[in-house]
Amino acid sequence: MFDIEKQEKNQVNIESNSLSSIEIVETGTTVSKWQDFKDSFKRIEMDELDPSLTDAERVAIATARVPLKRHLKARHVQMIAIGGAIGTGLFVGSGASLRTAGPAGLLIGYGISSSFILCMICALGEMAVEFPVSGGFTTYTTRFVDDSFGFAANFNYALQWLVILPLEIVSASITVNYWGTPKKYRDGFVALFWLVIVSINLFGVKGYGEAEFFFSSCKVLLIIGFIICGICLVCGARGPYVGGKYWHHPYGAFVGDTAGARFKGTMSVFTSAAFAFGGSEMVGLAAAETDNPRKAIPKATKQVFWRLMIFYMVSLTLVGLLVSHKDPRLIGSSSADAAASPFVIALVSHGIKGLPSLFNVVICIAVLSVGNSSVYACSRTLAAFSEQGYAMKWMNLEYIDRAGRPIVGIIITSIFGLLGFVAASNKEGEVFNWLYALFGLSSLFTWGGICLCHIRFRRALSAQNRSTAELSFISPMGVIGSYYGFILILCVLIAEFWVGAWPNGYKEMSSSAIATNFFETYLSLPVLLIAYIGRKIYKKNWKLFIPSDQVDIDTGRREVDLVALKEQIALEKEEMANKNFVIRAYHFWC
Incomplete structure (x- = not known):
């Protein structure tokens, strides 16, 4: 078996080897900063693994000893947890949900989504504290569930972030249109935002952490300000008392004349909620690069509860009280259109001036934040993908340089981001609708996979006569929460299938329009199934799960002295x- 103490020693050596800027050469002069910069891109050489190891042991060891730098501090992790997933999904996308489901349907959809997000993030926190390994939860799927499931989960998550990067870059370029910027300059802004995002990630995990700390702080402050202002407006600070008039006749709490139509409207919220909550799992991915995961991760996961309750549920309740779901301004031209944001509409409708421009600035910051996270997440996932033996060796996806950057993964993700230049094409809308379809339900599959990993992890502990007493952090929701989250996500996926195949008004739609609607909603499922079944056929491994008593629950633990x-x-x-x-x-x- 792998010597954990040797793993820790290797990490220390890696840290010391990276300090080339203070190395003294034989001539007695300090290495130049330019030479140090060039040397930082050289690959860190790792000891060869014992060829007698099994595939499972090799994967566990490879992901545990990955030479990523542990530069994320508690403040970085906590701010990523609090504000990391606040973006255009909340600021703008919630407007489409309000229009199709009404204020009550909006809260029900986001409320149900919040419940399984909370269970998922607590389960992830428990595993991330014990196993702060490369790839985080994408690695857990291979270790705790099955090789084929791990392949599909890794492929799904990498594809999800590859698609998001060009989407967010174009969204950022669109935000500047709010101030009357001509469309002919959009390519210039695409290039600018692409350069900013790539440059941040070239500073390594510390650059990512500091950028996210700043981005998330801006988003959190704006939401807190809106909540305070919204409460005042509902109580009549700028005119007559508003109260709950938009929940009653002639507006209504739901959209639709029949119970079936109202139910479908509410179910449609889950797709936009999945988009809004996307990135909640980033805390688990960052564990491998966190200075002290045993202290930082539990606090960060617990703070997700407050983010869900305050920043989502409270703000959306106020939006439903201040904006009618029949307001024509909710039909925006893009996911980055500040004029279509229900938050902006709420303020403008009640005579608050100046804030729309501020919201547009923060929407621009939000899309940059998501773009920044997409390069970080995808590059780490691609590296873990290769370390688990899923990628071809010649691709060198596991290449980690002396600065701790998965540089090949960053390059591939950045190149894919150049798809953002399609913004100047006449086919822009069509291209990005299908890119968004690839992403659509990916987050739900990821979250369901995390809950399943936690269930399997707890099952492995029990099968090997181990208990939760040895865990540094135990999920407050317990394994029951993971069962709840997994089952609820399955129910949501079934409901989304129904809504996609038989949308409201499908009797008046053509068969081609129904097919397009279905695949724009559900395209990510066929992609996931092809990856899973294809891997099963390739490996000829037809077992559904790894036997619980054979699951490795020791390799990769940061805390090695269990006693x-x-x-x-x-x-x-x-x-x-x-x-x-x-x-x-x-x-x-x-």
Whole structure:
């Protein structure tokens, strides 16, 4: 088996080898900064793995010893958790959901989505603390579920972020149109935003962390400001009392004249909610590059609860109270159109001036944030994809340079981002509709896979006569939460299939229009199934799951002395038990 102490020693050596800027050459002069910069792109050489290892052991060891830098601090991880998923899905996409489902349908759809997101992120936090390995949850699927499932999950997640990058770059270029920028300059802004996103990621994980800290801070401050302003407006601070008039006649809390139409309208919210919550799982992916995951990850996962409740549910409740779902301005021209944002409409409708431009600036920041995350997530996923033996060796996807950057993955993701230049094409809408279709339900598949990994992990612990007492962090939702999240996501996927195949008004639609609607909603499922079944056929492995007693639950743990770890956890629990109720409650939820 792999020597964990050797793994830690290798990491120390890697860190020291990267400090070439202070190395002294034989002549006694310091290496130039330019030479240091060039040398930083050289590959870190790792010891060859024992050829006698099984495939499962090789994958576990390769992903555990990956030479990524641990430069993310607690403040980075916590801000990524709080504001990382706040973007155009909330600021603009929620307007389409309000129009198709009504204020009650909007809250029901986002509320149900919030519940399984919370269960998923807590399960992910438990595993990420124990196994802060390359690829995070995409690696867990191979380790805890099955090789073919892992291949499909990795492929799905990498494709998801590859598609998002050009989408977000074009969205960012569209935001400047709000100030009257001519469309002929759009290519220039595409190039500018592409250059900014790629440059941030060339600074390594520290650059990503600092950028996300800034981006997320801006988004969080704007949402808090809107909530305070929205409460004042509902109470009549700028005119007559508003209250819940948009929930009653002649507007209505739901859209549709029949129960079936109202149900379909509510179900349609899940696709936009999945887009809005996309990126919630980034905390788990960042664990491998976190300085102290045992301290930072639990706090970050718990703070997701407050993000869901305050930044999503409270703000969307206020939007439903301030904007009618029949408002024609909700029909925007793009996902980055600030004029179609229900937040902007709420403020403009009640006489608040100046804020629309501020919202447009933050929408631009939000799409840059998502684009930044897409390069980070996709490059790490591609590296883990190769480390698990899924990619061809000549591609060198696992190439990690001396600065800890998966440079080949960054290059591939960045090149794919150049698709953003199709913004100047007459086929722009058609191209991006199908790119979005590839992404559509990918997040739901990812979240369902995380819940399944947690179920399998707990099952492996039980089968090997191990208990949760040895875990540094236990999900507050428990394994029951993962079962709830997994089953609920399956139900949502079934409902989305129904809505895609038989949308509202399908009797008046042509067969080609229905087919287009279905595949624009559900295209990501055939892609996932092809990857899964194709891998099964290639490997000729027809087992559904890895036997629980054969699952590796030790390799890759950052905390290697289980006896000392158990004693430390017991001491921390004893100290917390002696605190008063308020402190214990705060520690549990925050």
